[in-house]
Amino acid sequence: MIDLHSHLDLYQNALSLLPEVSKRNVFTLVVTTSPRAWEATSRVFSGYENIKVALGLHPEIVKQKEKERNLLISSITKANFIGEIGLDNSLRSRNSIELQESIFTDVLTECERVGGRIMSIHSRGAATRVLNILEKHPGAGKPIMHWFSGSIKEVHRAVSNGCWFSVGPAMLKSAKGLKILKELPINKILPESDGPFTTQKSLPLMPWEAMQIIPEIQKLSGQTHQELCLQMEENLTTLLNGVF
Ligand SMILES: [Zn+2]
Structure with missing residues (x-):
């Protein structure tokens, strides 16, 4: 998992x-919402290889x-x-979009300066803005578009920029999510998983439940469940290549 x-x-x-x-999953990436949370969580979670x-700063809380x-x-x-990291242009965060863009730009500039990083990127309502900034920083590393919800045109643009995509069961509950998956x-x-913000039967989705996306991919690709699990592990290896 x-x-x-x-x-x-x-x-x-x-x-x-x-x-x-740690036992159920081969790998789990815990994203944080602020640098202070990153410091505390890194301390507490150390010891699990x-x-x-x-390290993050969630775009919805940049003002605070x-x-x-x-x-x-x-x-x-x-x-x-x-x-x-990233941008959120939904109604409740729109008023901080300039600050968000300024911080996102600084983050990518610094990632570029230090040789590139693996980045989990939020882009709700702001896919084009995110891609514009990413394209200005080609050396920032490997961007993973988290729960991508842009237009099909934006999907194609992200794909041609070499973006990765983290896809969860919640995203695939919508017709739009399924349409994106196809591309x-x-x-x-x-x-x-994006848990605990995503739920299943009113319980938070667990990190080992993220793989519930496999049956939906199966419907599109025709590969077996096992082949697709292997594919995900191979993808992970490629993504992490050079990090450890
Ligand atoms: Zn999240």
Whole structure:
């Protein structure tokens, strides 16, 4: 099992979940919402080789966390994984879009300066803006578009830029999500749960449940369940190549 976008630190019983997540999943990427949260979570989650904590500043809270901006940029040199970063242009975050763009640009500039990072990127309502900035920073590393929800044209643009895509069961519940899935190269897809923000039968989706996307991919590709699980592991290996 693989989960490329989990908010494991935000589950009520996060600490007691760690051993189980580490046992069930080959790899889990825990994205954080602020650099201070990254510092604390990295400390607490250390000791689990297959659970990595990404340094982030969630675009929806840039205003509240603006004081942590310098800490974010100065910590990039110490972090292999960056996320959750990006832009959110939905109604409630729209008023901070300029600040978001300015921070996102600084993050990518710094990622470029330090030789590139693996980045989990949020782009709700802002796919074109995100792609515009990404294209200006080709050396920033490997962008993983988390829960991509742009237009088909934007999907194609992201694909041709070499983006990766983390796809979760929640995304595939909508017709739009399924339409996007059809356009993604199979070797650029990785599973994500986005738990505990996503739920199933009113319980948070668990990191080992991200692989529930496999049956939907199966319908499109005609490959067996096992072949697709192997494909996801191969994708993970390619993504992580050069990091460890
Ligand atoms: Zn998230």
